[in-house]
Amino acid sequence: MTDRHDPAPYIDLKGIRKGYRIGTETVSIFADLDLAIAGGAFVAIMGPSGSGKSTLLNMLAGIESPDAGQLMIGGNRLDRMGEASRTAWRAHNMGMVFQFYNLLPMLTAAENVELPLLLKPLSGKERRLRTEKVLDLVGLAGREKQYPTRMSGGQQQRVGIARAIVADPGLLLCDEPTGDLDRKSADDILAMLGFLNRELCKTIVMVTHDPQAARHANRVLHLDKGEFAEERSAA
Amino acid sequence: MASAIRQTLVMTRANLLSLPRRQAISLSMSLSIALVVMVLAGFLSMAKGFEQALRGAGSPTVTVILGGGTYQEVGSDLPPNVVRSILARRSDLGVRRDAASELIASRELVVPVDVRQPGESLGQTMALRGMDLAGLSLRDGVTLSAGRPFAKGSRELLVGDRLARDFPAFGVGDKIRLGAVDWTVSGHFSAGGSAFESELWADLDAVRAGFDRQGEVQTLRVRLDSPAAIATLRDALSDITETPLVITSEADLYAGQSGRTADLIRLFGWPLALLMAVGAGAGALNTMMSSVADRTAEIAIVRTLGFGRLAAFASTWIEAVLLSLAGAAIGVAASWALFNGWQASTVGANNTRMMFQLAVTGDVMMTAALLGLAIGAIGGALPAIVAIRRR
Numbered sequence: 003m004t005d006r007h008d009p010a011p012y013i014d015l016k017g018i019r020k021g022y023r024i025g026t027e028t029v030s031i032f033a034d035l036d037l038a039i040a041g042g043a044f045v046a047i048m049g050p051s052g053s054g055k056s057t058l059l060n061m062l063a064g065i066e067s068p069d070a071g072q073l074m075i076g077g078n079r080l081d082r083m084g085e086a087s088r089t090a091w092r093a094h095n096m097g098m099v100f101q102f103y104n105l106l107p108m109l110t111a112a113e114n115v116e117l118p119l120l121l122k123p124l125s126g127k128e129r130r131l132r133t134e135k136v137l138d139l140v141g142l143a144g145r146e147k148q149y150p151t152r153m154s155g156g157q158q159q160r161v162g163i164a165r166a167i168v169a170d171p172g173l174l175l176c177d178e179p180t181g182d183l184d185r186k187s188a189d190d191i192l193a194m195l196g197f198l199n200r201e202l203c204k205t206i207v208m209v210t211h212d213p214q215a216a217r218h219a220n221r222v223l224h225l226d227k228g229e230f231a232e233e234r235s236a237a
Numbered sequence: 238m239a240s241a242i243r244q245t246l247v248m249t250r251a252n253l254l255s256l257p258r259r260q261a262i263s264l265s266m267s268l269s270i271a272l273v274v275m276v277l278a279g280f281l282s283m284a285k286g287f288e289q290a291l292r293g294a295g296s297p298t299v300t301v302i303l304g305g306g307t308y309q310e311v312g313s314d315l316p317p318n319v320v321r322s323i324l325a326r327r328s329d330l331g332v333r334r335d336a337a338s339e340l341i342a343s344r345e346l347v348v349p350v351d352v353r354q355p356g357e358s359l360g361q362t363m364a365l366r367g368m369d370l371a372g373l374s375l376r377d378g379v380t381l382s383a384g385r386p387f388a389k390g391s392r393e394l395l396v397g398d399r400l401a402r403d404f405p406a407f408g409v410g411d412k413i414r415l416g417a418v419d420w421t422v423s424g425h426f427s428a429g430g431s432a433f434e435s436e437l438w439a440d441l442d443a444v445r446a447g448f449d450r451q452g453e454v455q456t457l458r459v460r461l462d463s464p465a466a467i468a469t470l471r472d473a474l475s476d477i478t479e480t481p482l483v484i485t486s487e488a489d490l491y492a493g494q495s496g497r498t499a500d501l502i503r504l505f506g507w508p509l510a511l512l513m514a515v516g517a518g519a520g521a522l523n524t525m526m527s528s529v530a531d532r533t534a535e536i537a538i539v540r541t542l543g544f545g546r547l548a549a550f551a552s553t554w555i556e557a558v559l560l561s562l563a564g565a566a567i568g569v570a571a572s573w574a575l576f577n578g579w580q581a582s583t584v585g586a587n588n589t590r591m592m593f594q595l596a597v598t599g600d601v602m603m604t605a606a607l608l609g610l611a612i613g614a615i616g617g618a619l620p621a622i623v624a625i626r627r628r
């Protein structure tokens with residue numbers, strides 16, 4: 003399955019322009035970026051530091067908006083949405099995984115995972131059942147009441163993944179999910195992402211510096227100086 | 238909307254859960270607000286207590302006639318022939334008369350006296366009031382609490398309860414030197430804690446003789462048939478031209494005095510409290526600002542999960558309001574425990590010592606607490622805005 007033959011890619015970026023204003027100058031990150039990603043793909047994005055990988059991911063998440071261009075995900079034009087609609091869209095359509103887990107330290111593992119469910123009309127019982135189910139899925143059954151600060155990096159990242167998938171979004175955005183982990187834990191996390199991609203059909207966009215991590219993806223893109231270069235595309 | 242409220246609740250809960258990690262800083266915010274509340278409550282309860290003391294002293298049917306165009310008893314002077322002329326009138330003055338249809342009236346004279354407690358080098362200035370025996374019946378709410386009233390023509394003192402409590406030298410039967418002569422305490426009286434209780438009462442002629450004020454009368458007290466009869470009295474006495482008369486109800490006389498002093502207390506209290514409020518507000522702001530860094534990270538996290546801006550703002554702000562609410566509660570409770578019923582004294586009417594109790598009443602607590610809350614609400618809004626702006 004390759005997206006180039008797909009008539010309507012899941013993620014479709016056309017002519018994206020994005021820059022940051024620093025003082026009076028505008029530093030351009032992307033001048034005219036195109037990107038199409040098929041539904042169900044597992045894409046790795048690599049590239050030097052400062053090349054705009056996180057900026058791209060934040061645009062896909064609707065956290066930042068492009069200065070110009072078309073940003074379409076699952077048929078929705080994010081570039082045309084206001085801040086509030088993008089926030090609501092985010093709650094229902096994507097999950098994010100971060101290098102440093104971004105868990106709330108004062109909440110337990112289960113409470114952290116439950117957070118996205120609080121944005122949905124679910125009963126407390128339903129929320130608890132779904133929370134337990136995903137914690138079980140990431141191999142943390144029985145650790146519901148543990149605090150993230152008491153967990154290893156690999157365990158914390160599993161909590162992060164559980165939180166990203168608990169509301170069952172179609173899209174997973176991962177910003178260097180293994181950047182803070184040892185090889186063994188990193189491989190576990192990557193295997194888990196592969197599983198979510200194959201078995202639960204999540205579309206995954208993963209930013210990584212690690213060539214071994216990129217190997218788990220079925221498509222690897224190189225971002226440099228605001229342009230993509232395709233490295234490999236697996237069938 | 239329902240979702241925004243739920244988001245706010247969730248984030249507020251998370252914020253409150255993290256309070257123990259920010260213990261010192263949260264505590265300092267609450268306590269600085271408690272301090273402001275206490276300062277304001279202190280001043281307001283002082284004004285309130287002072288007011289209550291003087292209010293209680295006034296009766297609407299007792300009228301005070303002063304001479305010399307003044308509202309101050311010590312500055313007043315009624316020439317003897319004016320007093321005689323008033324007392325001799327047979328026409329209707331709107332004033333109560335006894336069985337023999339004589340006016341029920343009390344000629345009075347207030348003399349400041351220095352009272353020295355045994356063992357103390359510094360004396361206190363108190364008000365010694367000389368009056369006719371009828372004066373006792375012309376005071377509403379006054380009851381004898383010990384001993385007996387002063388006897389006509391003798392050097393005896395009837396001492397207000399509040400003075401008697403503070404000065405053990407005023408025990409019934411005790412002798413005490415006032416001016417050049419000794420006086421005997423014949424009894425104590427209670428006046429419901431009003432300003433009267435800060436006075437010493439004695440026979441008019443004994444006071445005149447003891448302080449060489451023969452023939453002097455400052456005020457004449459009479460009881461009206463009704464509060465409205467004051468117009469009749471003013472009308473009837475309008476022919477007296479020797480001295481400009483001031484005819485006022487006792488209630489108005491004391492309210493006027495209490496109003497000025499209570500206003501003065503408030504005049505000092507509010508700016509001081511507001512000044513401290515600015516300080517505490519800055520402290521609260523600083524506290525909240527320093528937790529913004531913390532907060533920004535947390536807000537960024539939940540914002541990426543799809544939590545709204547409003548919830549991020551509201552939860553940060555609610556935390557500030559809750560902390561100031563706790564501070565206000567501490568402040569009010571401490572004020573009540575420390576100040577309520579606290580004896581205070583001031584230089585009251587006639588430049589003599591007047592005692593009263595600080596009164597931390599409901600409206601005093603409410604006003605002080607609201608100021609504390611306002612500080613928190615304003616001091617907490619700015620950091621909350623900063624916190625969401627960063628994301």
Ligand SMILES: Nc1ncnc2c1ncn2[C@@H]1O[C@H](COP(=O)(O)OP(=O)(O)OP(=O)(O)O)[C@@H](O)[C@H]1O
Nearest residue numbers: 022023024031049050051052053054055056057058
């Ligand atoms: N909010 C911002 N304001 C100004 N400049 C920014 C902002 N965010 C990112 N930049 C700049 O944009 C550029 C791209 O940043 P970005 O974080 O997307 O890079 P990256 O590829 O993720 O780098 P890394 O591999 O180090 O994470 C960098 O030069 C960065 O300094």
Ligand SMILES: [Mg+2]
Nearest residue numbers: 055056057177
């Ligand atoms: Mg980055």
